[in-house]
Amino acid sequence: MLKIENLTAEIDGKTILNGLSLEVAAGEIHAIMGPNGAGKSTLSYVLGGRPGYEVTGGSVIFRGQDLLDMEPHERAASGLFLGFQYPVEIPGVSNVQFLREALNAQRKGRGEEPLSGGEFLKVAKEKAALLKLDMDMLKRNVNVGFSGGEKKRAEMVQMGILDPAFAVLDETDSGLDIDALRVVGDGINTIMRNSGKGVLLITHYQRLLDVVKPDKVSILSKGRIVKTGGPELALRLESEGYDAVMAEPA
Amino acid sequence: MTQDVAFPTRKDEAWRYSDTDALAGMDLGAFDRWQDIEVPAGETVRETLVISDENSDPDGVELRRLRVKIGKGARFELFGVIAGAQLGRVEVVLTLAEGAHFEMGGITVGGRSTVREFVTRVAHEEPNATSNQIVRSVHWGKGTGNFLGRIDVVRDAQKTDAAQSFKGLLLEKGASVNAVPQLEIFADDVKCEHGASVGQMDENARFYMAARGLSPEASRRLLVQAFIGDALVELDDEAEQERLLRIALDKLDKHL
Numbered sequence: 001m002l003k004i005e006n007l008t009a010e011i012d013g014k015t016i017l018n019g020l021s022l023e024v025a026a027g028e029i030h031a032i033m034g035p036n037g038a039g040k041s042t043l044s045y046v047l048g049g050r051p052g053y054e055v056t057g058g059s060v061i062f063r064g065q066d067l068l069d070m071e072p073h074e075r076a077a078s079g080l081f082l083g084f085q086y087p088v089e090i091p092g093v094s095n096v097q098f099l100r101e102a103l104n105a106q107r108k109g110r111g112e113e114p115l116s117g118g119e120f121l122k123v124a125k126e127k128a129a130l131l132k133l134d135m136d137m138l139k140r141n142v143n144v145g146f147s148g149g150e151k152k153r154a155e156m157v158q159m160g161i162l163d164p165a166f167a168v169l170d171e172t173d174s175g176l177d178i179d180a181l182r183v184v185g186d187g188i189n190t191i192m193r194n195s196g197k198g199v200l201l202i203t204h205y206q207r208l209l210d211v212v213k214p215d216k217v218s219i220l221s222k223g224r225i226v227k228t229g230g231p232e233l234a235l236r237l238e239s240e241g242y243d244a245v246m247a248e249p250a
Numbered sequence: 251m252t253q254d255v256a257f258p259t260r261k262d263e264a265w266r267y268s269d270t271d272a273l274a275g276m277d278l279g280a281f282d283r284w285q286d287i288e289v290p291a292g293e294t295v296r297e298t299l300v301i302s303d304e305n306s307d308p309d310g311v312e313l314r315r316l317r318v319k320i321g322k323g324a325r326f327e328l329f330g331v332i333a334g335a336q337l338g339r340v341e342v343v344l345t346l347a348e349g350a351h352f353e354m355g356g357i358t359v360g361g362r363s364t365v366r367e368f369v370t371r372v373a374h375e376e377p378n379a380t381s382n383q384i385v386r387s388v389h390w391g392k393g394t395g396n397f398l399g400r401i402d403v404v405r406d407a408q409k410t411d412a413a414q415s416f417k418g419l420l421l422e423k424g425a426s427v428n429a430v431p432q433l434e435i436f437a438d439d440v441k442c443e444h445g446a447s448v449g450q451m452d453e454n455a456r457f458y459m460a461a462r463g464l465s466p467e468a469s470r471r472l473l474v475q476a477f478i479g480d481a482l483v484e485l486d487d488e489a490e491q492e493r494l495l496r497i498a499l500d501k502l503d504k505h506l
Contacts, residue, residue: 048457050457057275072460073466076463089455092475093475162463166317
């Protein structure tokens with residue numbers, strides 16, 4: 001579904017991704033773990049197409065298309081969802097307005113009819129209920145005045161409404177208390193655990209992986225994937241640390 | 251023809267950031283044309299003003315000059331969008347009687363080398379009157395947006411509460427905005443606030459919106475709408491709000 005080959009990327013002339021290769025098949029939840037500064041957030045931004053992140057080599061094929069050739073909004077329309085580590089506040093724009101425009105822009109990009117205000121609210125209500133989230137939150141401005149936990153829940157509601165084929169979730173678990181972690185984890189399972197979908201789950205900690213069981217775990221270090229294994233790899237990292245696990249021969 | 255009244259120059263305080271050259275070919279009678287509005291005690295009057303490409307010459311001057319007297323306990327509301335003319339200018343000279351209120355929401359948008367401005371002179375002449383003026387300016391190219399707001403509070407006008415807020419959003423290098431608040435206060439028990447800021451499009455917000463599927467044009471429109479929407483919050487008529495917003499946003503879409 002997502003095939004990254006030998007990807008190199010830099011910011012301000014500094015190489016961050018250094019020959020990264022990774023493949024995620026449909027139906028797979030693939031966790032990426034790695035020490036600070038390994039390039040985890042850079043990977044998510046490069047996949048999302050953030051300005052300032054320059055790809056200097058390699059390729060990314062997403063659902064048979066050249067992802068790197070698309071504008072950020074076209075990537076979204078093609079089914080890619082980027083969950084932000086720090087969701088952005090947008091004063092003066094309500095979640096309802098934002099998400100309806102976003103969903104309709106994506107539908108338009110796919111040649112589908114736009115949803116009316118009423119139709120959209122129906123979808124939004126269903127998804128909010130499915131995720132056991134408060135509908136009132138959707139009436140407020142995008143992330144404005146939200147706590148860290150609320151912002152991450154809001155990301156899940158957005159993901160639920162946009163219903164992407166593939167999600168890249170960048171430290172969606174950071175800043176969450178145990179209850180919020182469960183809500184967010186359940187959200188990922190509910191929305192994305194599907195034979196036709198895929199997830200790249202970037203995280204520092206095992207605790208999210210207790211709720212969202214990964215099919216594969218890869219370790220990212222110095223801009224490349226240095227080890228890939230099953231869920232047991234994450235458990236070993238938690239108990240032994242990166243240095244010990246990465247020191248073993250691959 | 252000799253002229254008794256000369257056109258102003260940029261040395262005149264109220265024309266400091268204006269395009270006084272544009273006045274050159276103008277008829278002096280038209281220049282000196284004022285609309286007088288009197289709001290009787292206890293009543294409410296709302297005025298909406300639009301200067302757009304539909305009702306103005308893109309290379310010409312479009313002035314709207316209002317002289318307003320707001321009676322005791324009365325309320326005057328002025329909402330305006332300046333989105334047309336080389337020089338588009340709304341000028342208001344206004345007095346408030348006891349307990350009266352003046353509410354103003356102004357929007358300027360424009361590119362090329364246009365100047366679009368609100369110039370107000372609000373006199374609190376009696377006690378307990380309030381005024382609130384909000385101007386939002388969005389400019390690109392070499393366009394300029396101005397808000398020159400003078401507030402006079404006479405000695406007797408105790409308990410005056412006057413506020414001005416200006417924010418500018420510059421979409422391209424080369425555009426500019428100017429805010430000139432001027433407070434002349436002779437009473438000692440009054441509240442006068444003014445705030446001004448200028449900024450650019452929030453690129454973090456734009457990438458966030460793009461990552462959710464919005465095109466650059468759509469995200470810009472949504473952010474500008476949120477920005478200028480501040481000026482219309484107090485307009486208690488949704489259809490009219492929509493109309494004024496659309497005039498401003500269409501201008502943006504047409505030129506960027």
